[in-house]
Amino acid sequence: MRATVLLLFLGGLLAMPVQAADALVWVKRLSDVEQRQSFQGTFVYERNGVFSTHEIWHRADPGGAVRERLLQLDGPRQEVSRIDGVTQCIAGGMAGQLGGGPLWPARKFNAADLASWYDLRMLGESRIAGRDAMVIALVPRDQYRYGFELHIDQQTGLPLKSLLLNEKGQILERLQFTRVSIDTPDDAALQPSADCQAIRASKPEVSAKVPWHSEWVPPGFTLDGVSMQRSPVSEDQVASFDYGDGLARFSIFVEPLHGAKVDDARTQLGPTAVVAKRLNTDDGGMMVTVVGEIPSGTAERIAMSVRPQAQGAAAQ
The missing domain is CATH 2.50.20.10 (Lipoprotein localisation LolA/LolB/LppX)
Known part of the structure; x- marks a missing residue:
């Protein structure tokens, strides 16, 4: 037996x-x-x-x-x-x-x-x-x-x-x-x-000089694209980062607040997590938003890791 x-x-x-x-x-x-x-x-x-x-x-x-x-x-x-x-x-x-x-x-x-x-x-x-x-x-x-x-x-x-x-x-x-x-x-x-x-396809300005980067992303996710795009609601430039592991994807957006009072937000829409975090800076603060088909806890950790880019460093 x-x-x-x-x-x-x-x-x-x-x-x-x-x-x-x-x-x-x-x-x-x-x-x-x-x-x-x-x-x-x-x-x-x-x-x-x-x-x-x-x-x-x-x-x-x-x-x-x-x-x-x-x-x-x-x-x-x-x-x-x-x-x-x-x-x-x-x-x-x-x-x-x-x-x-x-x-x-x-x-x-x-x-x-x-x-x-x-x-x-x-x-x-x-x-x-x-x-x-x-x-x-x-x-x-x-x-x-x-x-x-x-x-x-x-x-x-x-x-x-x-x-x-x-x-x-x-x-x-x-x-x-x-x-x-x-x-x-x-x-x-x-x-x-x-x-x-x-629709007229608007090409984002692809740049390696985006002044922000994420200090942490989940293992296996690689940076697919970095760009500066005009905000749909203002004249501001929004930094955009696209990541993927081959199946899952998420994006990070960094937009100036100019002193506006905006609360942090966390929403789960089915598979899509949306996490917005205020990042305090000397010029009125920035809003960091992570959107993707990832758990909300993952999105929140990514948002909290966004930092100013060291001068001369490439985006990560």
């Missing part, structure tokens, strides 16, 4: 690295699917217990260009069109809901690096929108980020279902196809409607 139990135990230990290796293979397929796979379909988005239905057209051209169009099918008409991640036009309030990057949760990342911050596990197989999928769990190795459950199409590597989970396993955000086709959308499908109003 003891020998049988020992063999079963050793067999389980040996299977663990094999499962992790298999999961890594699937995550690697996911890492570049946005640039190589065209698709179109309908998906459900759930956040804070509220559901919405969307239609998406995504075309990855052989030359590397990516065109996308997203249309909300219920409630007020909302629409967005993008080329290579740059928004071309918007209808309704979609602008306030969507950040930069792709309209469906697939992005390019280094899968091996991702495995340093998430425990990759094979959970089995599933069937989503009539297609066979492999189920992968990405369990954070620390308390600074959320976990993911991904149902990856066995044929294409496309994520057919994505769940963002907190430390208790509760769903914070769900995106799930109800219908999907891997056919390439034609020009007519990608053409925005007349309601989609063209």
Whole structure:
């Protein structure tokens, strides 16, 4: 009996690295699917217990260009069109809901690096929108980020279902196809409607001389971009820092207060944490705001670590 139990135990230990290796293979397929796979379909988005239905057209051209169009099918008409991640036009309030990057949760990342911050596990197989999928769990190795459950199409590597989970396993955000086709959308499908109003893309001033930096960010998060942008409500310049670990993302904004009395704030909107902290300075104070799909405690620690940049030092 003891020998049988020992063999079963050793067999389980040996299977663990094999499962992790298999999961890594699937995550690697996911890492570049946005640039190589065209698709179109309908998906459900759930956040804070509220559901919405969307239609998406995504075309990855052989030359590397990516065109996308997203249309909300219920409630007020909302629409967005993008080329290579740059928004071309918007209808309704979609602008306030969507950040930069792709309209469906697939992005390019280094899968091996991702495995340093998430425990990759094979959970089995599933069937989503009539297609066979492999189920992968990405369990954070620390308390600074959320976990993911991904149902990856066995044929294409496309994520057919994505769940963002907190430390208790509760769903914070769900995106799930109800219908999907891997056919390439034609020009007519990608053409925005007349309601989609063209916007002029304002290029932020990218600078390595931003006078602020964060002394602490969670392990695995790297600085993707630093810029100075004009505030939407004043003539002030706002310092902006974008960080990511391949799956999770957050941004830091630093804006002058000019002596205005503003209280600290902390809000959790589903998976999105918003933490604002006043930083006292000689010229009237600054407001540091951290926004991202990270736990609020992580966002608060990041906000409290923002400091003036030493003269001549590069942003971190």
